Amino acid sequence: MSTAAADHTTTGGTVPDPDPASPTDPTGTRTAGEYDLVVVANRLPVDVTVTDSGIETTRAPGGLVTALAPIMRDADGAWVGWAGTPDLELDAFDDDDIFMVPVDLSATEVEAYYEGFSNGTLWPLLHDAVVDPEFHRAWWNSYVTVNRRFATAAAKAAAPGGTVWVQDYQLMLVPSLLRALRPDLKIGFFLHIPFPPPEIFSQLPWRKQVVEGMLGADLVGTQRVSDAANILRSVRRHTDLTTRGQVVTVGGRWTRPERHVRIAAFPISIDTTAIAALAETPEVIERAAQIRRELGDPAVMLLGVDRLDYTKGIRHRLKAFGELLEDGSVSVPDVTLVQVASPSREQVERYKVLRDDVEVTVGRINGDHGALGKAAIHYMHHSYPLEEMVAMYRAADVMLVTALRDGMNLVAKEYIAARTDLDGVLVLSEFAGAADELGQALIINPHDIDGLKRAIMEAISMSSREKRRRMRSLRRRVIDSDVQSWAASFLGTLRATPARDSHV
Template sequence: MTGDESPAEGATGGESADGRPTGGDGDGSAPTEGLLVVSNREPYSHSYDGDEIVVDRPVGGLTAGLDPVMQRASGTWIAWGDGDADREVVDDEDRIRVPPEDPSYTLKRIWLDDDEIEEYYYGYSNQVLWPLCHSDRGRVTYEPRFWHRYREVNERFAEAASREARPGSLVWFQDYHFGLAPKMVRDRLGDDVTLAHFWHIPWPTWDDFRVCPQSEQLMDGLLANDLLGFHVGRFCAQFLEGVEACFDDAVVDWDSGVVHRGDSPTLVKPFPMGVDAERIERLAGSEQADEFWDSFREERGIADDAVVAVGVDRLDYTKGIPERIRAIEYFLDEHPEYRGEFVYVQKASESRSEIPAYQEIQREVSAVAERVNERFGTDDWKPVVSVTEMLPAEALYGLYRHADLALVSSVRDGMNLVAEEYVAAQLDNEGALVLSDFAGVDETLGDYAYTINPYATEAFAETIRRTITDSATERRNRMRQMRQLVTAYDLDAWMDDIFETVAELRSESADVG
């Protein structure tokens, strides 16, 4: 999940969910003052509903999780103001106090024009950094104007953060949109502030990342942080290997994960992100969730005794959706006894449709799903059921709860919170998670999930069959173990872990001073 993906697009690798946000600071370890968050996506936006201005509130994922932390910290959140009424409600400094019913922190909006959005966001962020970090060199589209605009926008966010910061502030950058901003802030403010950065997508090998014409500038920018976090240890190791290859003057302490270069060391550490498990459990068990499932099954002609699989994704080439549907096709071909009895529900939302690579994956997913339905479907049954409309939180988690298995087949993923959301929603411990070992979450749940290689179509199909034929006891034992993990390291714990690490770094710095 990213600041850009929070899972409306997803972060969650998954679906946004409306409702009362919870999260952050579970044990009081979050900073109580001086917290600045810098993200591409804003926590609140304003739009027109006719002549009236309405507020779009935080949704699931990081945005919702950080909102209550910011309310307690009375800090400042700096983000792109993309609501069509955002300019109407800010003051002369482009600030507004939020949340509207009980203002407790400041939202500072940065305005981006169409060229900036095209070149910084759709261009450099999502046609250079996104494919490179997902080890997909073939999809990189580099143009010099993309880089120039990325640098300019990072400069604007860094300038805003520097103006808002005070001595002792923690400035927390979110994701790949701001690879240069930490050094820009450091150059302005020196050691008066603590800088942290969480990179929500994978970090690739040096052989992949050095394809980027600005690889050295980006890594130099990130090393200005006091703390740099990734989802899993593998990404940390690949970043550190890149540092050693890129900079002759860098010394990496592999035991501690600290990079020594210049005056300020950088701690590189894994923080596997969690979900708001308590909220998901509550909504999955709600009356509205059951009502949605009953009506959905009836409307889509899904029999009461059908085996239902679910996939929830943005239409992104990293999610392995065509590979997943091809495995289902092979499964139905090899096991005809499941025709008419197996239904795959694909909840997909379009993403970054301005980019040709995303247009291509949307066409491919549509074509392969149509082919499978034409091959096997009947008047009364379709093996692939597509859902494109936005689902309320209760509906989404009700779908998770009642699905017999979830298919998470990412070909490359920083974490993939859909897997954790599905597990959290399995109140009866009866479902099964089929999980790609290329997703970061495999390091957390892989011992108990049904692990697959999304490219190994035959083995993938056989794993689907295995989840159906395994004993109920086996499935329950696996799910029970995963639910314990997801509950223990939830979104609160993730943020607490980061803030505790920042506090330790500050303490060590004070001792040295």
């Protein structure tokens, strides 16, 4: 089905081949080939709904959209991504002064490229193989095909000498594919999830192709210094390229000159100001108090907020809390745990098994330790709007982030931003990227259940003075390094790279 953009929120037409001599179509609408900043991500920053009259769009939530939307408006930006519905062909359209370039994916490609190679191979592999990754040639072939399609769309959209910023693990081949099509561009790549040591990454049959795919960029960004170091180690192991410090030298070939690729950490953050302002509204303050009342006014409310993913350590958290109840360290209804587990990749078998396991564990703990109307664990398997989440953050005495491996974990930073009252304690896994910045949290190893239990008890018994001291320091860090400064830092570094020769 082909659907043109035709409602009040969208205008524009099909993305044509770049033509510098014809920057606009006959109607005067901007077209592809002239956009100074192009973002390439698996998803568009809008949710698209097809109607009889065309399409309607709703801005998708997320820190990346928040960070890049104002920059893209100022820079005449275009966003290349999938609209989220398989077998739906969409023309390009304008939305809120950003040119949207949809990339079409078939249902078969969604299964093989996205659910398969991206989330069945790369996701577990890059998270230190927390579960075993699967390697299927058909998945890899689909990944190559789809990455080439994204690269082609970006090449058509970018202005001569423009900047293209490629996002995340679904598109690790795009930088090199785009470099071959448009050597005049400045290309950045940011990996939002971890990158493992080469001893783990070497399992991937297509390891060299993936490494070389990223090296098509001028700048490769990671969440942690250790992730950047791991990429550099894999470059040395799987290619014959020279590295010095953070820089990889890619030798010239034919008429292409030698170039240098920098690999460095740019830890992402959140829109701190917006969350702090929301936390101060009377509605959110009242909702936080109401949440405590609905829970039966417990003395201590513990909170976990995660996608239902095996990397988040939800089972470890439940085990620790269950043991605290069993040994009498805490009791219901004085202490309760609220666990929000938003749905994630529910078509994937491993995630179905995880959901069943978590829900059985919650049921067992509630059966053993709860009472009528007094649950030990309040478990919600759905998503909430930001206002509700901020109210939960304000209501919670202790925030539990027990990730087994996480690129950053923005929930930890959102909790800090919402605690304008300087109350609350953050218990944070050392395996989350946020631990590098948030040293005043109680840092734990989630595999050490006894250590996790001790940290929870320390958080529960911590004095108000100590809470305020720690939270004040944590807030200072999150306020100084928000998502806007992250985007500006990465793009500033990328644009400072030397200009490229446009000849192939």
